[in-house]
Amino acid sequence: xxxxxxxxxxxxxxxxxxxxxxxxxxFSITRDYFWGWIRQPPGxxxxxxxxxxxxxxxxxxxxxxxxxxxxxxTSKNQFSLQLTSVTATDTAMYYCARLGWAGVGSAxxxxxxxxxxxxxxxxxx
Amino acid sequence: xxxxxxxxSTLSASVxxxxxxxxxxxxxxxxxxxxxxxxxxxxxxLLIYKAxxxxxxxxxxxxxxxxxxxxxxxxxxxxxxxxxxxxxxQSGRFSYSFGQGTKLAIK
Numbered sequence: 001x002x003x004x005x006x007x008x009x010x011x012x013x014x015x016x017x018x019x020x021x022x023x024x025x026x027f028s029i030t031r032d033y034f035w036g037w038i039r040q041p042p043g044x045x046x047x048x049x050x051x052x053x054x055x056x057x058x059x060x061x062x063x064x065x066x067x068x069x070x071x072x073x074t075s076k077n078q079f080s081l082q083l084t085s086v087t088a089t090d091t092a093m094y095y096c097a098r099l100g101w102a103g104v105g106s107a108x109x110x111x112x113x114x115x116x117x118x119x120x121x122x123x124x125x
Numbered sequence: 126x127x128x129x130x131x132x133x134s135t136l137s138a139s140v141x142x143x144x145x146x147x148x149x150x151x152x153x154x155x156x157x158x159x160x161x162x163x164x165x166x167x168x169x170x171l172l173i174y175k176a177x178x179x180x181x182x183x184x185x186x187x188x189x190x191x192x193x194x195x196x197x198x199x200x201x202x203x204x205x206x207x208x209x210x211x212x213x214x215q216s217g218r219f220s221y222s223f224g225q226g227t228k229l230a231i232k
Binding site: 045046047048051059061062063095100102104107108109110111112113114115116117118 | 126155156157159161167168169170171174175180212214216218219220221222223224225226
């Protein structure tokens with residue numbers, strides 16, 4: 001079955017760039033699905049970061065849009081997140097997930113499933 | 126941006142109780158809503174999508190309803206394994222957002 005695993009540095013200095021990779025197994029990222037990133041600051045709720053499709057479509061949270069870049073590496077079946085100019089408020093558990101979908105008439109429904117186990121990124125000098 | 130507001134923020138109930146969690150959207154989202162369960166130290170798990178469709182493998186005591194701006198997640202008979210934080214999430218065409226979460230405890 002499809003599995004996702006996040007990887008990357010657990011500690012990033014302020015003003016630097018956070019870079020994470022999600023490795024997908026059991027499912028090709030070139031199939032007709034979006035792939036997404038979600039984060040959760042310690043003790044707080046979930047925040048959607050962005051989503052990407054192998055056809056090139058990318059959508060980012062407007063509150064993070066100027067600092068976020070997502071990309072795909074189809075040869076490795078991976079997708080990645082870069083977040084620039086980080087501050088302490090970017091400290092969070094970062095999750096990657098597949099976006100399941102269903103079409104009903106002209107509507108397309110999407111949801112996050114499954115999720116990776118998450119990776120904690122701390123921003124500190 | 127669409128804001129999602131859950132109520133209550135915390136909830137204490139007894140085993141066997143019927144539990145209802147509400148999620149309100151700041152504008153109509155039709156039935157573009159999902160519910161997740163998150164246990165401590167774990168990733169969220171999908172329970173319901175399209176407002177009322179139960180994900181495969183999720184116990185039938187969970188159900189979802191609603192459309193437009195008001196939605197509910199119902200647990201028909203609370204079990205000890207249901208202790209978790211629950212989140213709603215809207216899936217608009219280009220941007221998503223989550224509710225702030227409802228933490229469920231056993232009384």
